[in-house]
Amino acid sequence: MKTNPDHSLYNNVWVLGETTDGHIADVTLELIGIGRALADKKKSRLACVFCLENRNLVPAELSGSSADIIIVAENDDFKNFCEEEMSQAVHCLIREFRPEIFLSGATSRGRALAPRIAVLAETGLTADCTGLDIDLNSGLLFQTRPAFGGNLIATIKTENARPQMATVRPGVFIKPADVKKTEKEIIIRQFRSACGQGKIIISRSEISAADNRLKDAHFIIAGGRGVKNKEGFDLLKKLADTVGGAVGATRAAVDLGWIPCSHQIGQTGHTVRPRVYIACGISGQVQHIAGIQGASLIIAINKDPEAPLMKMADLACTGDLYDILPELIEKIKNCR
Ligand SMILES: Cc1cc2nc3c(=O)[nH]c(=O)nc-3n(C[C@H](O)[C@H](O)[C@H](O)COP(=O)(O)OP(=O)(O)OC[C@H]3O[C@@H](n4cnc5c(N)ncnc54)[C@H](O)[C@@H]3O)c2cc1C
Structure with missing residues (x-):
């Protein structure tokens, strides 16, 4: 890691933007929400940076x-994710x-890009944060995430x-309801390097739509x-x-x-x-609970009334899920 650069030269909070079918991805809006809060605490500006084949696709x-700056890295070859x-x-x-702070979604695209960017920038990367805040004393970013299999919460x-x-x-963060609209500065930089040289695409497949449905x-x-088998999931x-x-x-x-x-829902699945x-036949280990804390009402069905999720559920039904x-x-x- 490159240590001790002149910190006074680094300003602003950046969010790595993602699009889905031409629309801004929900995770980007969520990051803009938390990014705005961090930028306000730092009295700095919030930028959203996109890699796009064409600037018109912003x-x-x-x-x-509430982003103040939109930055586009434009390259015709970016139509293929490279x-x-x-x-x-x-x-x-x-x-x-x-930028002083750089946030990315822990999505398949963000997970492919963020570690590479961190290596190139010779900086660290805290993956899968569940909390972000500014330490008012040092001005540093507090990056909170589960550690040691979810048994410990670490602030990095x-x-x-x-x-x-x-x-x-x-x-993890909710999309902000009240958006502080801002004047936007637009910055475009063109890149010409050819992408994917030396790579051959053998096949393409659509990933499951379960992500969006969940x-x-x-x-x-x-x-x-507790569902016992594959067929049980049909029920x-x-x-x-x-x-x-x-x-x-x-x-x-x-x-x-x-x-x-x-x-999959939980620490290493969806939030x-x-x-x-x-929850049917789920004991309620911390790694699973990590993904459902935003649920408004939790109903647990379990044969074991002592299971942790039965203790924390709003409604606990003791019995066989079948x-x-x-x-x-x-x-x-019948109610319909
Ligand atoms: C680093 C790490 C990351 C992890 N990430 C995740 C994650 O993202 N998501 C996740 O879920 N787990 C994760 N885990 C695994 C986690 O620790 C638990 O092992 C897992 O959540 C347990 O799943 P379970 O509740 O289905 O199984 P169990 O703990 O075995 O519980 C099964 C439950 O079913 C009940 N049951 C059995 N039969 C019936 C029946 N007929 N009717 C009703 N109830 C019944 C039992 O009483 C029991 O409570 C992770 C673990 C580690 C170490």
Whole structure:
């Protein structure tokens, strides 16, 4: 790590922007929200930086956001996601403008770019932060994240190198409701390096849409090891379809191959904020709880009344999920 650069040369908070189907990604709006709060505490400006094939693709929603500066690294080849060249472009921008803080979503794209950018900038990177704040004494970024398998919450500071870099998973921060609209400064830099040289694309495949369904679902029916087998998740799906919800899972269920990992909720899966979270056959280990703390109402169904999730749930139903779920589905159908 490059130590002790002249810190007075580094200003402003940057968010690495992402788009989905031409629209600003939710995680970017969430990061703009927390980035604004950090920038206000530092009395500095907030920038959102995009790697795009064309400057006209800057998402329109950004004009109504609280970012002060929009920076575009433009390269026709960026239409194909090419992490080496994109991270080099962002690193060039970092060298030119010297941001003090750099935030990225812990998404598949952010996870591909942020570590590369950190290596190029010779700085540290705190991955999967669950809290970010400014230490009013030192002015440093406090980067909070679970450590040692979730048994400890660590607060990390990057004292010497710059920028201070952190990634945050989607859903950890909420999208700001009241947006402080700002005049925008637009900065465009063109990059010409050809992307993907020496690489051959063997196949392309669409990732599961479970990511989006879980993120937006008002009802989540999640299953754990207590579901017993792959077929058991059909019952959870039936309940999810009945209430218009999505199916989630613990890592145990994913590791057993009962459901794809795109459904995993928790420290190493999704962070979700449904109105109702129904946990079926889930014990409630800290790593799972880490992903459901934003749920408005938690209902736990478990044979063991002493399971940790039964203790913390708003409603705890003691019993066999195979007895309770079919009855629940019938009752909901009869109510309509
Ligand atoms: C670094 C690290 C990261 C991790 N990340 C995650 C993560 O992101 N997400 C995650 O979920 N886990 C994660 N884990 C794993 C986590 O520690 C637990 O092992 C896991 O969450 C347990 O899953 P479970 O509740 O399905 O299984 P168990 O703990 O085995 O619980 C099964 C529950 O089902 C109940 N049950 C059994 N049969 C029935 C029935 N017929 N009806 C009703 N109830 C029944 C049992 O009483 C029990 O409470 C992580 C672990 C580590 C070390």
